[in-house]
Amino acid sequence: MLKIENLHATVADKPILKGLSLSINAGEIHAIMGPNGAGKSTLSYVLGGRPGYEVTEGSATFAKENGEAQDLLDMDPHERAAAGLFLGFQYPVEIPGVSNVQFLRESLNAQRKARGLEPLSGGDFLKLAREKAGLLKMDMDMLKRPVNVGFSGGEKKRNEMVQMGILDPRLAILDETDSGLDIDALRIVGDGINSIMRRPDKAVLLITHYQRLLDYVQPDLVHVLAAGRIVKSGGPELALELEREGYAEIAA
């Protein structure tokens, strides 16, 4: 579904990704772990099309629903979203004056329009939003409040997952969605990821520092990212090994 080949990227002219290759098939969940500064967040922003993250070499393709490959890097951020990509932010942005409900309804309908579908009515949207908020145990009143304003760190992350549930992407890249969560919230978020994304036609790339999230969301493959490249890949046991022995030992 996602195929990254020899990806090089710079931020403010500083090389961060240095030849990263990774392939994720439909139905799979991959985890990327790695030390601070390895390029994990840069990878998520490059795939999400954030301005200022320049690809200098390599490619990334994202398969359409019919399997046909399309150049992900050639698309604008909103086109990537409409194509089925969702980026879970490490630091979700606060937007005063814009309610979650308005923002999400307009976002979903913009995606539907790009796919040639009719917009969802207000009633149908609220029903969907209520269902997904319930799944993440988030109070519906919070969805009526301005986007992330006054939310705690954990609430912001849960809100990201509610958004993911509503937008229903085919590929989710979740950048440290587990950081800032307490033990109960971690389980709720883990269950949310499983119920929204664990399907034969979907895939997830989890970027995380800790093995704990992987207890709830079992990855098919674990990769170690260091100095801008994948230096090691393995099964779920690799995460346990990393937890035990540290990156220095494994990545060496």
Next chain:
Amino acid sequence: MTARPTRRDEAWRYSDIDAVTAAWPLPAPESIVVPAGGDFRRAIVQDEGDIRQIELVLGKGAAASLHILNIGGAYGRIELAVTLHEGADFHLGAAQIGGGEQNLEIVTTVTHAEPGATSRQVVRSVLGGTATGTYLGKVAVARDAQQTDSEQDVKAMLLGRSATANAKPELEIFADDVKCAHGCAIGELDAMALYYLQSRGLPPAEAKKILLQAFVAGVFDGAEDEEHLQALALTKLGELV
């Protein structure tokens, strides 16, 4: 009749002097007197280019709430001269939204002539192209006007580097027991917020429109005909993004 203003006059410094000259001499200002204890509300939409002057006098304990949407024509100027008597309350909520080469101005003088009056002005400008938006706001507090409570909250959003915003809150205070707050900020759309909205599927123009709508929305809270003003503002914002 006073002399035709030039750029040297502080109150006309950023004006479209050619347009002012063409309109000179101006008709007498509209005069509104709200009697003691009265309540006055009005929404003003300036949408075709005009210089409008209003003198508003609030009697003892009177209240006035004015909402202004300044959006139209090559040059649109709205001037308010407000005099507050004891315990009167004046509220202004204004938005000016301009693109192209538009020049839009709101110029206010609020005089607290007697004790215990309150005034609150909230002004938001959104400017694209090479447009200019100006707010000049003077609050004058007379020697007797103790317990005056006045606030000016002025913000402008520039959509490009060639647009201009001028903001000049000005205080002239002769009493010693007053509260006069003024805040002023000029900025541009937050790049991270724009990216966040686009990452969820909103095309760039829609994302900008949502952020700008949020930026101006508050000024029309409680306005006469609030929905109409919001709708007009939204349409105008849609033309700018």
